[in-house]
Amino acid sequence: MSKYEANRRRKHFVPLRLDDAEYQKLKEWSSASHRTMSGYLRELLADCQPVAFPPIEYQQVLYELRKIGINLNQIAGKAHSLGFVDEREYGAECDRLWRVVAELSSQMSRGGVKFGNNKDMGC
Numbered sequence: 001m002s003k004y005e006a007n008r009r010r011k012h013f014v015p016l017r018l019d020d021a022e023y024q025k026l027k028e029w030s031s032a033s034h035r036t037m038s039g040y041l042r043e044l045l046a047d048c049q050p051v052a053f054p055p056i057e058y059q060q061v062l063y064e065l066r067k068i069g070i071n072l073n074q075i076a077g078k079a080h081s082l083g084f085v086d087e088r089e090y091g092a093e094c095d096r097l098w099r100v101v102a103e104l105s106s107q108m109s110r111g112g113v114k115f116g117n118n119k120d121m122g123c
Helices: 020-032 037-045 056-082 087-111
Strands: none
Touching: 020 037, 056 087
């Protein structure tokens, strides 16, 4: 046994045979979740449900929402110094914007496109 093998955390090698359809599903699901096939299978064994990374459009929407929030804060600071904006109303709008961003993030992290035992995936 080599020095490298002695220090391995995972010491068991499990060969697995799949047909073409099973292999294709595993390949698609693991790449969609940005994991290796073995990493994807390990997550399933750990009772985790791997999810796909959010689409780029989601990240663009978050980016735009964050920019809007920053702009609102800058406007609020200037308006506050000039003394003519209702701070409560403006603060409520800012809070609402950030709640929307937080809810979007939460939904995508919890219930994004699921892989594995998902009825929509034909399993």
